[in-house]
Amino acid sequence: MAMRRDAAVEVSRLLAEDSAALQLETLSDWGGLERLLTRPRIQKPGLALSGFVKHVYADRLQVLGLTEVDYLLSIGETEARAGLEAYCKRKLAAMALTRGLEPPPPLMELAREHGIPVLRTPLMTSSFISRVTRRLEELLSPRANIHGVLVDVLGVGLLLIGRSGVGKSEAALDLVLRGHRLVADDVVEVMIRPPDTIWGAATQLHQHHMEIRGMGILNITHLFGVAAVRDNKKIEVVVELSDLHEDDYDRLGTENNNWPILGVDIPLVRIPLRAGRNISSLIEVVARNQILKFRGIDSAREFQEKIATHIAMTTGTATPSDAPEEASPRQVSGQITGLVSLGEVE
Structure with missing residues (x-):
């Protein structure tokens, strides 16, 4: 499991289709969308608009709401331009206006002069900050690809792991037939969501598809409908399907086994494979037992x-x-x- 981390994200990613929830549009026509954001936290300029720019971080998205725009319109153009000149000289990655506000002319002029892209969203400031912070956390968080199958069983995210050909996909298909949901098959892209939860999803190429030996590639959405799949899920239990010997697994179920993913320990359950065992039923029981543990019942x-x-x-x-x-x-x-x-x- 090789970990990778996107140390920076281009501003253009906030305008991509997978960031549609931000409802951003571009007001500037002078480029600059290749500028980089390196932190998930945004920044409200505040006093920086008056020229105090000591604590302005250029690698954060600058968010201007009603207060900032009203302030720029309430002071003289000369004073506004002086504050904005010092502000824009910080080589800002991008500015975003909320509430569908019109940018003051001096702001657009100086943004053009310094090549800073100006974006706008109709969302209220608080809603936009919440969404864009979450989106940047996703884009900038550590990620890795894991060989396995991720399923949602009774609302519990189960990551099935094991050697190639052990029957992970077949067990997942049986779970889908029982009314549960597929998240990812074969390659699961995992990421950290602050503070310490692990979420998994399919890669864009494999999304909602499954490979079954002897049958080939199946489109689960076409076969079983949209209710049989989901785009991502928090991983709450790792289920290892393996050929274990009698003394290699916990018969009492009291051992606290964990499987680390990106430095976060996830509870691990080992299911030994035997001829005639109904693996999908056992996996379903793992999910039910985990629900009990969530409620404090072991x-x-x-x-x-x-x-x-x-x-x-x-x-x-x-x-x-x-x-x-x-x-x-x-x-x-x-x-x-x-x-x-x-x-x-x-």
């Missing part, structure tokens, strides 16, 4: 505590209140070496 640990308490009471080694909460069956009794069923405790 069935495996509750069962473990019940066994530990029962053993302590029957052997007289401790009272129920003294039984260790996190003790495993191996820790409670040296005679217990594996999965303890209720029928084995007398």
